[in-house]
Amino acid sequence: MKPSLVSALCLALSVGLLASSGWCQSPDAGSATVPSSESDSNLYEASKSPLLYRANLKVDLGDPQQNVDQSRVFAYQVEQTDPETLQISCEGSTLPNKNSRSLGYLHRDEFFRIGPLQLPIRRMARSTITANGKTIKAPYSSWLCGLPIDLGRIPFPELRTQTRWKVQMPVTVGYRIQYANFLQIIPVSTTEQPNRNPYGRPGAEQSPESVVMANVDYRRVESNDRTWIFESDWSIDAHQFDPSVDVQGEGKITYSPRERSVDSLSYSFRITVSKPNRTMTVPIRFSLERLTGDDLTAYQESRQAAIDRANKLKKERQAMENQLPDLDEREAILETFRNGTREQQDLLATKLRNDDGDPDPELAWAIYESLLQTYNPSYTGVQLVKQLDPDLEKSVTVLEKYRSSFDISLTGDRIAPDQPLQRQQLICYPKYSRWSVANFYGSVDEILVLITRERDPKYIAVKREDCRLPIDAFRDPALLDIASDAGESTGDN
Structure with a gap:
């Protein structure tokens, strides 16, 4: 059976980042090294935690309406579990006053499919690495564009103190898990487990895939007490696939030995897919840059403002809950659903649902009418109507389906x-x-x-x-x- 194109593409794109994540062993023979004083020191430590980076993803899909240009801030918390081990956790959030163009769905093509094209805005699973960046455990990786590029620990690559080394490695896709209309490629590794996505369907197709070889050349192009710069070139030749796949990539990592952290990194890939009479090339660029100066101040102020807003809303919600009518104040309850605000009605619906009271058709109808006044009826309100009046169950179920498009x-x-x-x-x-x-x-x-x-x-x-x-x-x-x-x-x- 021929390997799937999607697998080939995802394998190819992952080459550079897999190499920098400690998945591959490189030959040491013939490689020049730096003095032992540098070799003996750990690359990363927890004293500078949290580390804040601006992330940017650009994907050229050949259509201005579908091209991706998206920015996020990734905050990495670093904990020192012992002198040789670090735990990394990451949370993605939006940049203040930053417009980003991205897709929430897939770019579809006869030959090429990736997705979802999103940088996450959420907490990512914790991973464990050595103080030099080698992955020990990464149970739930946060893949980029459905590819095996783990955003949760990407600024902690396994760097070497050699001045030049080469890696030739097999890159294997162990499982193919299909959900949300696209294939996510999961690498086989003793340190990683497939991401059990909550949208995954039980019994989805899982099958072993083929192996392709990736060639990566690493160079340490600058080394002083302020900056180490690593560059890399990698390629993958997958002409055995149908259609054939060729990947050319390059990367650059700037590391600060004083800060013991990565200042910036960038990866650029060109994926070329070919069949008779047709060739398509998709450029993908991803970068991380440490936040400093005005950018760092703006982000910190924005985060604090968000925390203040959340605390204010929490207090307002609590005050509103305290003003809700008691469960035995029937007329006040009816008046709230007839003339109250949406927030008051939602809070009161939650309070009534938790009470599990007797059927009440009059109250059910008042709630039903209030749900019709909003474009997005609340789940709690819908369930409460069903609970209070079974005769309205079919009607309120239809109303719930009318929230979005239907057949x-x-x-x-x-x-x-x-x-x-x-x-x-x-x-x-x-x-x-x-x-x-x-x-x-x-x-x-x-x-x-x-x-x-x-x-x-x-x-x-x-x-x-x-x-x-x-x-x-x-x-x-x-x-x-x-x-x-x-x-x-x-x-x-």
């Missing part, structure tokens, strides 16, 4: 030319290849004016003949209120 099975009849409509009535309208719901506002001839149910609502005009009513299981308060009022006209508003 035609959740729509009802077409709207006839003489069909009377009521203001605020829910209408299904086509959006791209699926359907969405909006509130009816008015009509002009055969055009319906609708108000979208979004964070920022807007007016849209849709042909009446293109719209549909909601599915029969949905109960619309706008229609029920009119039907209950015998003196109210039912014509279009």
Whole structure:
């Protein structure tokens, strides 16, 4: 069986970073070394923790609408467990006042697929390394673009004190785990375990892949008491794949012996995929740069401001919770769901759900109507309606599905030319290849004016003949209120 192209690409792109992460052994014969005083010292220590870096990812996918240019700040906490061992943990966050272009989905091509093209904004799993950068344990790596490039420990490469050395190594993909419509490549290693992604599907395909050889040349191009600079060139020739793959890359690492940390690093790859009559090249660039000066100050001020905002919101939430009506204050509870703020209603719904009270159709209907006033009904509110009135379960379930686009099975009849409509009535309208719901506002001839149910609502005009009513299981308060009022006209508003 031929190796998969995705595996080849991910293997190829990982070469340089795998080498600098201590996965590969390089031959020592014939390599010049620096004085033993440098060789005996540890490269990394915990005294400067946390280390803050600006990370940048650029991927040229050949389309300005899909190209990636994304920046983050990675904060690395370093703990010294013993004189020879360090534990590294990392958290990604956004840069203050920085716009980044990125994709939350995949770039698809007949020959090439990677993703997701995102730098994480979250905590990454802790890893253990030696004080010279050799990986001891990395149970849950944070891969970059679905590739075996671990952002959680990338600024702690295993550097050598030799002036020049070469590495020829087999790079193996041990498992192929498919989820979220793309393949993530997981390397086989005694120090790493496959990332059990929460979106992974049980029983997803897992199969051994082939081995390709990577050639890496390392050079120590500068060495003084302030700076060590390492450069590297690597290549991978995978013409045995179909289509064939060729990877050329280069890297640069700037290390500070005084700070005992990496000041900056950069990697650049050009992946060329070829088939008869077609060749495609994808450049990928990734860099880390230590935050200093004004950039460091701006980041620290931004983080402190975020902490202050979070503390303020926590106090406001607590004050709001203290003002909620007690469970035996029925009229006050009904009034909150009829005229309270979204925050008050969500907090009260949580309080009522935890109480597990008796069925109450009147209260369930008040909550149901409040959910219709927002574009994104809360999960707790939906579950509370089901708990208080089983007769509303089907309707509130439909409302929950109406939060996002849906297929035609959740729509009802077409709207006839003489069909009377009521203001605020829910209408299904086509959006791209699926359907969405909006509130009816008015009509002009055969055009319906609708108000979208979004964070920022807007007016849209849709042909009446293109719209549909909601599915029969949905109960619309706008229609029920009119039907209950015998003196109210039912014509279009």
